[in-house]
Amino acid sequence: MSSSxxxxxxxxxxxxxxxxxxxxxxxSLAAVREVIASQLKPKVLDVDLKAEYPEAFLRAxxxxxxxxxAVAPEFGGNGLGLKHVIQVMEEVSKExxxxxxxxxxxxxxxxxxxxxxxxxxxxxYLPRIASGELLAGTGLSNTIKSCDAIEDYRLAARRVDGGYxxxxxxxxxxxxxxxxxxxTGCPVRGEDSCSDGLLFVLVDCNQPGFKLVDCAHFIGLDGxxxxxxxxxxxxxxxxxxxxxxxxxxxxxxxxxxxxILAQMGMGLGLIDACAGLMAQSxxxxxxxxxxxxxxxxxxxxxLQEGRAAxxxxxxxxxxxxxxxxxxxxxxxxxxxGELSVRAAHAAMxxxxxxxxxxxxxxxxxxxxxxxxxxxxxxxxxLRREIARIEAxxxxxA
Ligand SMILES: Cc1cc2nc3c(=O)[nH]c(=O)nc-3n(C[C@H](O)[C@H](O)[C@H](O)COP(=O)(O)OP(=O)(O)OC[C@H]3O[C@@H](n4cnc5c(N)ncnc54)[C@H](O)[C@@H]3O)c2cc1C
Numbered sequence: 001m002s003s004s005x006x007x008x009x010x011x012x013x014x015x016x017x018x019x020x021x022x023x024x025x026x027x028s029l030a031a032v033r034e035v036i037a038s039q040l041k042p043k044v045l046d047v048d049l050k051a052e053y054p055e056a057f058l059r060a061x062x063x064x065x066x067x068x069x070a071v072a073p074e075f076g077g078n079g080l081g082l083k084h085v086i087q088v089m090e091e092v093s094k095e096x097x098x099x100x101x102x103x104x105x106x107x108x109x110x111x112x113x114x115x116x117x118x119x120x121x122x123x124x125y126l127p128r129i130a131s132g133e134l135l136a137g138t139g140l141s142n143t144i145k146s147c148d149a150i151e152d153y154r155l156a157a158r159r160v161d162g163g164y165x166x167x168x169x170x171x172x173x174x175x176x177x178x179x180x181x182x183x184t185g186c187p188v189r190g191e192d193s194c195s196d197g198l199l200f201v202l203v204d205c206n207q208p209g210f211k212l213v214d215c216a217h218f219i220g221l222d223g224x225x226x227x228x229x230x231x232x233x234x235x236x237x238x239x240x241x242x243x244x245x246x247x248x249x250x251x252x253x254x255x256x257x258x259x260i261l262a263q264m265g266m267g268l269g270l271i272d273a274c275a276g277l278m279a280q281s282x283x284x285x286x287x288x289x290x291x292x293x294x295x296x297x298x299x300x301x302x303l304q305e306g307r308a309a310x311x312x313x314x315x316x317x318x319x320x321x322x323x324x325x326x327x328x329x330x331x332x333x334x335x336x337g338e339l340s341v342r343a344a345h346a347a348m349x350x351x352x353x354x355x356x357x358x359x360x361x362x363x364x365x366x367x368x369x370x371x372x373x374x375x376x377x378x379x380x381x382l383r384r385e386i387a388r389i390e391a392x393x394x395x396x397a
Contacts, residue, residue: 025080025087031064032088036095044096047223048364054099054223055135058106058175061092062132066103070110075126077114082258082314085111086265090307093269094276097368098223100266101375105175105224108259109136112183113202115254116242121202125181137175137182139229140259141376143198147252150381155186155231157199163237164188164199166209174224176212180205182229188245197245198252201236209234220367258317260377261329264310267336267372271303274343274365281350294346302339306332327389334382337373344369 039057046052069084071077093100128134155168187195213228243251344366355362
């Protein structure tokens with residue numbers, strides 16, 4: 001066959017693959033929307049006002065394939081990657097940011113496992129996390145902030161026969177429970193107490209030496225089962241290690257860009273919902289709403305741009321995992337947090353006094369929007385990292 005015929009054949013195959021993945025995505029998102037309508041919509045106020053943890057919804061979402069984008073097909077995933085993760089999180093966050101954040105926790109943990117070199121953990125845990133049978137969190141805020149020299153490490157590990165022993169406390173980790181798992185990372189200290197590098201592990205909340213403590217309550221996102229994690233001489237066997245200190249620099253580079261980019265799913269869903277509240281109010285109040293700074297078209301236009309940029313970066317990250325997309329991702333994530341707060345503020349002003357009612361979505365969206373701007377990496381953290389990179393400092397990932 002001539003080289004031009006081969007090129008045509010390859011292009012045809014690409015088009016076929018692309019159409020197949022579009023069909024698979026549409027089918028999967030339709031199933032996700034059904035679960036949201038039947039299991040989440042009736043519960044949104046209970047999650048927000050009564051701090052009810054939406055466990056039944058999360059399990060149903062898992063069964064409907066909502067977490068599958070984070071997992072390779074050989075471990076029960078769908079091969080649709082990070083874009084699918086963002087799209088599912090977006091659909092969920094249109095209704096409820098607490099649940100959208102829990103989708104992020106579950107899929108972030110799955111992705112950290114998927115991107116490790118530990119085949120035993122992949123085989124043992126990924127199919128159960130993908131299906132929602134096992135619920136999972138991630139306690140990496142402190143690790144990331146400490147790597148970026150913002151705060152001190154809260155956990156420390158020491159090497160022992162067959163594993164590591166960890167001590168310390170993480171104040172806030174979400175999507176946890178006695179039969180859940182989560183990932184975290186901390187320095188391994190030698191006898192001279194100098195750090196030998198970072199260790200990343202999967203922790204079983206049921207294991208000896210580990211305790212969950214319910215000590216913090218929040219003005220929003222309180223239904224996310226955010227608990228303190230106490231490690232007291234907790235032994236983590238080698239088979240639960242996602243990256244040993246010698247592997248951790250490369251591991252952080254693999255997980256960090258996707259971890260941050262995926263959070264855009266929360267912002268896109270929330271901004272979409274705020275634009276909806278503005279449009280709804282304009283049906284009767286556009287004669288006075290037109291004097292507000294941000295109009296529906298402003299927020300909706302910025303949303304469309306943010307969505308296109310998020311999907312494009314997610315596809316690029318999957319196709320070229322070694323590409324340096326850090327600065328683009330940090331800037332997009334910063335814009336996502338800022339636009340979330342702006343959109344929720346605009347929705348509140350459009351809705352007026354109605355938006356101030358306890359059961360109205362506008363004031364809930366405002367409280368939720370601030371979470372997007374303060375969860376790690378927070379607005380101040382993102383601005384610091386962007387400034388550092390633009391000033392020529394090397395970044396970790
Ligand atoms: C509802 C909710 C859910 C959260 N869920 C998670 C989660 O699932 N996983 C997770 O890792 N983090 C979680 N966090 C923590 C979050 O990502 C940020 O770390 C936290 O909001 C603090 O950010 P900050 O910018 O205010 O901290 P800063 O202003 O930079 O820090 C203030 C000080 O508070 C303490 N501190 C703050 N955050 C942490 C932390 N993460 N670990 C240890 N000490 C800390 C430190 O002493 C720090 O110096 C959650 C926070 C909230 C409010």
